[in-house]
Amino acid sequence: MGRKLQRGERLRPIDLARAHGLSTQAVRNYEDAGILPAADRTAHGYRTYTPLHARALRAFLALAPGHGHRTATAIMRAVNEGADEEAFRLVDGTHAQLLDDRRTLQSVENALRALGPGAASDSRVEGGAGSGGTFIGPLAERLGVRPATLRKWERAGLVRPYREPRTGYRVYDEAAVRDALLTRQLRRGGHLLEQIAPLIEQVRTAGGVEPLETTLRDWHARLAARGRTLLSGAAELEAYLTATARPESHRP
Incomplete structure (x- = not known):
């Protein structure tokens, strides 16, 4: 069962699109994919959005760089359907993958150190x-x-x-x-x-092995950047969850 949405100021698709540097078609596509809650319609069938839709869009755009488009879509769809636990599971999965990447990097560095100078x-x-x-x-x-x-x-x-x-x-x-x-x-x-x-x-x-030092530094930098991106996405997702005025987790 979906969450009960708060209603407020009405926004046109073009308003939502311009505010986020998107096309109106992209906004409609996001709604169709479940990233945004379903919009109300005017008597003439035009979509109308609210600030809550804008917050949902901000959450998705913040989640996508760290989680990837597919996972970010699944997170937002789960949230909009009231399945918060599923959304949290997906978020945890990406963080677990990042931790595994960090462990892999550490293993590579340990392996290279174990070779020692001139080992090969x-x-x-x-x-x-x-x-x-x-x-x-x-x-x-x-x-x-x-x-x-x-x-x-x-x-x-x-x-x-x-x-x-x-x-x-x-x-x-x-x-x-x-x-x-x-x-x-x-x-x-x-x-x-x-x-x-x-x-x-x-x-x-x-x-x-020696020239890999630059590669390893870049690898560290990419992991750090992704970690911060995930934090930014989590902050926007939390803001959206708070704006929907539901408990922090789904209770059957």
């Missing part, structure tokens, strides 16, 4: 392939994994050995050793192979 360059281990790299057995022993694990990582695109032309044996050069070391650290942190793949690709794109 020490590829000349006993039984290796000389200065050109190392074979699968010695590398697996060094990492404390089975050769089958290294082959699995290779199939997932995480490690890219080359084949020795004469024997066809896998040879892991400095970059491949680095990727294997980083993969092992991230697996120890509980990350799945599909989660590790884009991180390994970032290392390759950056040209190694």
